[in-house]
Amino acid sequence: MTVAEQILSGEIRAIARAATQIENGRAEALLRELFPHTGKALILGVTGAPGSGKSTLCDQLTRALRAEQKKVAILAIDPSSPFSGGAILGDRIRMQHHHADNRVFIRSMATRGWLGGLSRATTEMTMLLDAAGYDVVIVETVGVGQDEVEIARLAAVTLLVLTPGTGDDVQALKAGIMEIAQVFVINKSDQPGAEKLERDVKNTLALAHSEKPMPEVVRAVASEGQGIAEVLAAVERFGAQAEDPSRGAEIWSLRLREMLRERLLDRFPPEEFLEAGRDIAEHKRDPYGILNDWLKRI
Amino acid sequence: MTVAEQILSGEIRAIARAATQIENGRAEALLRELFPHTGKALILGVTGAPGSGKSTLCDQLTRALRAEQKKVAILAIDPSSPFSGGAILGDRIRMQHHHADNRVFIRSMATRGWLGGLSRATTEMTMLLDAAGYDVVIVETVGVGQDEVEIARLAAVTLLVLTPGTGDDVQALKAGIMEIAQVFVINKSDQPGAEKLERDVKNTLALAHSEKPMPEVVRAVASEGQGIAEVLAAVERFGAQAEDPSRGAEIWSLRLREMLRERLLDRFPPEEFLEAGRDIAEHKRDPYGILNDWLKRI
Numbered sequence: 001m002t003v004a005e006q007i008l009s010g011e012i013r014a015i016a017r018a019a020t021q022i023e024n025g026r027a028e029a030l031l032r033e034l035f036p037h038t039g040k041a042l043i044l045g046v047t048g049a050p051g052s053g054k055s056t057l058c059d060q061l062t063r064a065l066r067a068e069q070k071k072v073a074i075l076a077i078d079p080s081s082p083f084s085g086g087a088i089l090g091d092r093i094r095m096q097h098h099h100a101d102n103r104v105f106i107r108s109m110a111t112r113g114w115l116g117g118l119s120r121a122t123t124e125m126t127m128l129l130d131a132a133g134y135d136v137v138i139v140e141t142v143g144v145g146q147d148e149v150e151i152a153r154l155a156a157v158t159l160l161v162l163t164p165g166t167g168d169d170v171q172a173l174k175a176g177i178m179e180i181a182q183v184f185v186i187n188k189s190d191q192p193g194a195e196k197l198e199r200d201v202k203n204t205l206a207l208a209h210s211e212k213p214m215p216e217v218v219r220a221v222a223s224e225g226q227g228i229a230e231v232l233a234a235v236e237r238f239g240a241q242a243e244d245p246s247r248g249a250e251i252w253s254l255r256l257r258e259m260l261r262e263r264l265l266d267r268f269p270p271e272e273f274l275e276a277g278r279d280i281a282e283h284k285r286d287p288y289g290i291l292n293d294w295l296k297r298i
Numbered sequence: 299m300t301v302a303e304q305i306l307s308g309e310i311r312a313i314a315r316a317a318t319q320i321e322n323g324r325a326e327a328l329l330r331e332l333f334p335h336t337g338k339a340l341i342l343g344v345t346g347a348p349g350s351g352k353s354t355l356c357d358q359l360t361r362a363l364r365a366e367q368k369k370v371a372i373l374a375i376d377p378s379s380p381f382s383g384g385a386i387l388g389d390r391i392r393m394q395h396h397h398a399d400n401r402v403f404i405r406s407m408a409t410r411g412w413l414g415g416l417s418r419a420t421t422e423m424t425m426l427l428d429a430a431g432y433d434v435v436i437v438e439t440v441g442v443g444q445d446e447v448e449i450a451r452l453a454a455v456t457l458l459v460l461t462p463g464t465g466d467d468v469q470a471l472k473a474g475i476m477e478i479a480q481v482f483v484i485n486k487s488d489q490p491g492a493e494k495l496e497r498d499v500k501n502t503l504a505l506a507h508s509e510k511p512m513p514e515v516v517r518a519v520a521s522e523g524q525g526i527a528e529v530l531a532a533v534e535r536f537g538a539q540a541e542d543p544s545r546g547a548e549i550w551s552l553r554l555r556e557m558l559r560e561r562l563l564d565r566f567p568p569e570e571f572l573e574a575g576r577d578i579a580e581h582k583r584d585p586y587g588i589l590n591d592w593l594k595r596i
Contacts, residue, residue: 028586031584031586032584032586032587035581035584035585035586036581036584039581245576245579245580246576248575248576248578248579248580249572249573249575249576249578249579250572250575251575251579252574252575252576252578252579252585253568253571253572253574253575254571254575255575255585256571256574256575256578256585256588256589257563257566257571259585259589260563260566260589260592261559261562261563263589263593264559264562264563264593265555265558265559265562268555268558270551273551273552273554273555274547274548274551275547276550276551276554277546277547277548277549277550277551277552277553277554278543278544278546278547278550280546280547280550280554281543281546281547281549281550282543282546283333283334283337286329286330286333286334287333287550287553287554287557288326288329288330288333289330290554291554291557291558291561294558295561295562298596
C-alpha cells in the first residue's frame with residue numbers, strides 16, 4: 001500500500017507520520033493525493049478564554065460522538081503564549097483517557113514561530129484527518145487572542161465557550177459578534193451571572209446586522225455532561241450549512257490566504273532579513289527602499 | 299512648513315493626521331521623509347494577561363517619565379479579541395488624566411482584520427512618534443496571545459507583567475523565556491504567592507541557555523506607585539543595549555518581515571481568494587495547484 005492508501009484506510013502510524021511531515025512543511029505531494037478524498041469530515045473550531053472549560057467541553061463532545069460510533073480527531077493548538085503553557089499540559093493529561101480508544105486521534109500543535117505556519121499546518125492537518133476517515137475534527141485553541149480566533153475560523157463551524165463571572169464582555173463585540181462563532185456555549189451555566197451573560201449574548205446578536213444565519217446560544221455545564229447533546233445538535237445544524245458552496249468558498253479563501261502568506265515569506269531567507277535589518281538600524285537605508293527592491297525582484 | 303516639518307516640530311494635529319494615514323496604509327512617502335530623524339526614542343513593549351495591571355503600570359511609568367520632563371507616547375494595541383473588548387475601554391478612560399498634558403500622546407489601535415496590518419501599523423506609528431520627538435513610546439498590548447507577544451517584540455525593550463495567583467505558569471516557558479521579555483515585572487507583589495512567582499521566573503531564567511543578556515526581574519505594586527523607579531531603571535538599561543547594532547538589526551528584521559508580509563498579500567484582491575476558495579470547495583481544483591499558479595505569476 002502507498003502512504004496515501006494507508007492513510008485512507010485509517011492506519012494510525014501512517015497518519016502520525018504524515019502529521020509530522022505537515023509540521024515540517026513537507027506534505028504537499030501527499031496532501032494533493034489525499035485532497036479528492038476530503039470534504040466529508042465536520043471541522044469544528046473551539047475557542048474561549050483559559051478556564052472557560054473548553055477542554056472539558058471537547059472531552060464531553062468526544063464521548064457523545066463516540067457513543068454514536070463516530071471517529072473523532074482533536075487538534076489542540078497552542079501558539080506558545082507565555083500564559084497558556086501551564087493550561088495545555090493539564091488539559092492534555094485530562095484527555096488521556098481517550099488515548100486507549102484508537103478511534104480518537106489527539107495531537108497537540110505548538111509553535112514558537114510565526115502564526116502563518118500554524119494556520120497552514122492546522123488546515124493541512126484537518127485535510128489529512130478528513131481523508132483518514134475521521135467524522136469530526138475538533139480544532140481546540142488554547143489562548144484568547146486574535147490569532148486563536150482566526151485559527152478557529154479556519155474551521156467549518158466555530159464554537160465560542162463563555163463563562164459567567166469572568167468579565168467576558170460580549171457587548172463590546174457589537175457588530176463583529178457574527179464573525180466570531182456560530183455556536184455560543186454559556187458554560188458553567190449553573191453559576192451566578194449565567195442568565196445575564198446569555199441575555200447579553202442574545203441581545204448583542206439581535207442587534208448585529210448580517211446576511212449570515214443567526215448563531216445559536218446554548219447553555220451547558222460541561223463538567224456534569226449537561227447540555228452536551230444540545231451543543232452537538234447546534235454544531236451539526238451549522239455543519240450542514242457549511243456544505244453550502246458559498247460558505248465553503250469563504251472558509252477556503254481564508255485558508256488559502258494563510259497558506260499563501262507562508263509560501264511568500266519562505267522565499268526570503270532569515271539572513272536576508274537580518275542583513276537588511278542591520279542596514280536600517282545603521283540608517284544606511286530606509287525600510288521602504290528595501291521593501292520596494294524586494295518586491296521588484298519577485 | 300511641510301507636513302514632515304510640522305511633525306518634526308511636534309505639532310499634535312499633524313501627528314494625529316499622519317497616524318490616521320498610517321492606519322489607512324498610505325504613509326510611505328511621509329515616513330521615508332521622517333526616517334532619517336528616527337532612532338532616538340526608546341520603544342517599550344508592554345504585555346501581560348488582562349487584569350495584570352499593565353495599564354496601571356504604563357500610567358505610572360508615564361508619570362515618572364513626565365517628572366523627568368520626558369515626552370511620552372502610548373500606543374494601545376487591541377487586536378479586537380472577543381475577550382479584551384471590555385478591558386481596553388476602561389483602561390483608556392483611566393488614562394484620560396494624561397490627556398490634559400500635551401506632552402503625552404495616547405492612541406488606541408484596533409483591527410478586525412489580519413495581524414500583519416497591525417504589526418506594520420505599529421512599527422510605522424513608532425517611527426512617526428520617534429521622529430516627532432517623543433522620548434519614550436510605550437506599545438501596550440491588550441491580549442495574551444502569541445500575536446500580542448509578537449507585536450511587543452517589535453519594540454526595542456519588552457516588559458512582561460505577571461501577577462501572583464493568576465496561574466501564569468512561567469516554568470512552562472522553559473527555554474523560550476528569554477525570547478519573551480527583557481524585563482519581568484512581578485506586579486501586585488504585596489499579594490500572596492508573589493515570592494514564589496518571582497522565584498519561578500528567576501529559576502526558569504537561570505536554566506535557559508542563551509547568548510542574550512540576562513533579563514531583569516523587578517517587583518512592583520503599580521497601583522501604589524511602588525517599584526516604578528526600579529522598573530524604569532531596568533527598562534533604560536536594556537534601552538541602552540538596544541542601541542547596539544546587532545540588537546538593532548534583529549529588531550528591524552522582525553519589523554521588515556511583518557511589513558513585507560502585508561505588501562505581498564496586498565497583491566491579491568479578496569475576490570481572487572473567494573473565487574479560488576469556491577473552486578476548492580467544489581473540488582474543481584486543489585489548494586496547492588492554485589498556490590503554485592499564483593506563485594508562478596508573481
